[in-house]
Amino acid sequence: MKNFKIDLIPGDGIGVDVIREGRRLLDQIAGISGISFEYNELPWSCEYYLKHGKMMPDDGLSILSDCDAILLGAVGFPGVPDHISLRQLLLPIRVQFDEYVNIRPVKMLPGLSSPLKNECMDFVCIRENSEGEYCGKGEWRNEGKADETVMQQSIFTRKGTERILRYALEYAKKTGRDNVISATKSNALNYSMVFWDKIFEEVRKDYPQITSSKMHVDALAGYFIMHPERLQVVVASNLFGDILTDLGSAMLGSIGISPSGNINPEGKYPSMFEPIHGSAPDIAGQGIANPMGTFWAISLMLEHLGCHAEAALVLEAMKRVLQEGKHLTRDIGGNATTTEMTDAIIDALRI
Ligand code: NAI
Ligand code: MG
Numbered sequence: 001m002k003n004f005k006i007d008l009i010p011g012d013g014i015g016v017d018v019i020r021e022g023r024r025l026l027d028q029i030a031g032i033s034g035i036s037f038e039y040n041e042l043p044w045s046c047e048y049y050l051k052h053g054k055m056m057p058d059d060g061l062s063i064l065s066d067c068d069a070i071l072l073g074a075v076g077f078p079g080v081p082d083h084i085s086l087r088q089l090l091l092p093i094r095v096q097f098d099e100y101v102n103i104r105p106v107k108m109l110p111g112l113s114s115p116l117k118n119e120c121m122d123f124v125c126i127r128e129n130s131e132g133e134y135c136g137k138g139e140w141r142n143e144g145k146a147d148e149t150v151m152q153q154s155i156f157t158r159k160g161t162e163r164i165l166r167y168a169l170e171y172a173k174k175t176g177r178d179n180v181i182s183a184t185k186s187n188a189l190n191y192s193m194v195f196w197d198k199i200f201e202e203v204r205k206d207y208p209q210i211t212s213s214k215m216h217v218d219a220l221a222g223y224f225i226m227h228p229e230r231l232q233v234v235v236a237s238n239l240f241g242d243i244l245t246d247l248g249s250a251m252l253g254s255i256g257i258s259p260s261g262n263i264n265p266e267g268k269y270p271s272m273f274e275p276i277h278g279s280a281p282d283i284a285g286q287g288i289a290n291p292m293g294t295f296w297a298i299s300l301m302l303e304h305l306g307c308h309a310e311a312a313l314v315l316e317a318m319k320r321v322l323q324e325g326k327h328l329t330r331d332i333g334g335n336a337t338t339t340e341m342t343d344a345i346i347d348a349l350r351i
Pocket of ligand 2: 242243246276
């Protein structure tokens with residue numbers, strides 16, 4: 001019997017609901033397979049911040065360091081500035097655990113309904129997850145004065161840029177995809193993106209079998225809408241990847257569907273899995289959040305842990321419930337609650 005230690009961080013808002021349901025799903029998987037899960041549920045959240053003045057304890061990262069994987073709901077809630085909640089919890093985990101790959105599939109599942117006429121989409125976004133625009137460096141000068149000025153830095157290192165571009169090309173090669181598009185904006189960002197493009201040129205030479213090209217991120221956003229069927233692998237910096245993947249999920253019909261894997265490819269630290277959505281304060285506490293983003297993240301997590309059959313089982317159960325169409329949450333056109341949709345997916349797992 002394989003046993004995995006999973007650290008759960010439900011976080012805030014609907015994060016709490018979707019992780020509660022995610023845990024039920026994991027229990028069900030354990031019940032029907034040869035694997036088991038041991039959970040360590042951590043209360044780190046905005047509520048924790050209001051009590052303790054920090055989003056996680058000082059030894060938070062060392063608490064997480066011995067688990068097999070982290071499953072996170074969402075962090076951020078009105079009452080605590082978003083830059084504090086994000087920068088004191090989510091970003092330190094991604095950066096300190098060197099989870100430099102953020103992998104986000106955009107795949108139309110049967111039963112979903114896209115707002116686009118063209119529903120043919122099955123591609124993967126690979127987002128740089130450890131530096132770039134989210135490095136957190138900058139300066140705030142002359143606050144409140146007439147010449148008040150802020151500077152927000154981006155940091156792109158050769159190591160950080162090369163490894164993510166190589167990962168994307170390598171991923172394409174391994175998964176039998178023959179096209180990689182790199183998101184740039186080197187017409188306006190005359191240091192960071194010129195450098196990004198230069199490294200892309202160097203790395204792509206090692207992959208002559210893959211058609212690779214760059215596209216300005218604004219044009220690429222349009223391309224997502226106009227020609228989603230042509231996309232296979234998209235590689236992007238931290239900020240661009242963040243924006244493009246909410247767009248990708250909306251193309252599937254809801255922000256609540258898509259998953260995200262924050263991967264430390266070397267396996268030196270635990271990787272973290274989460275839905276791409278946030279804490280959705282507008283629907284928090286109503287029990288109507290779509291749990292599918294979390295379930296899909298669980299599928300990615302199982303894949304990462306080497307449980308390929310179980311990972312596939314979760315996706316199959318989701319597809320079955322989507323196609324049946326009777327237990328859908330409101331964001332994708334139904335009126336089921338989060339728990340009702342989970343019940344249906346758990347039932348579908350048993351079939
Ligand atoms: P959001 O993703 O929370 O919500 C955007 C819209 O999508 C809302 O209308 C919401 O109701 C809807 N939505 C999101 N997830 C849904 C689901 N599972 N089912 C049904 N509808 C869903 O983004 P927003 O409003 O920009 O951020 C809210 C808070 O979440 C902020 O504090 C933000 O900083 C935080 N956030 C945290 C993230 C994380 O923990 N990884 C990611 C994005 C935002
Ligand atoms: Mg985002």
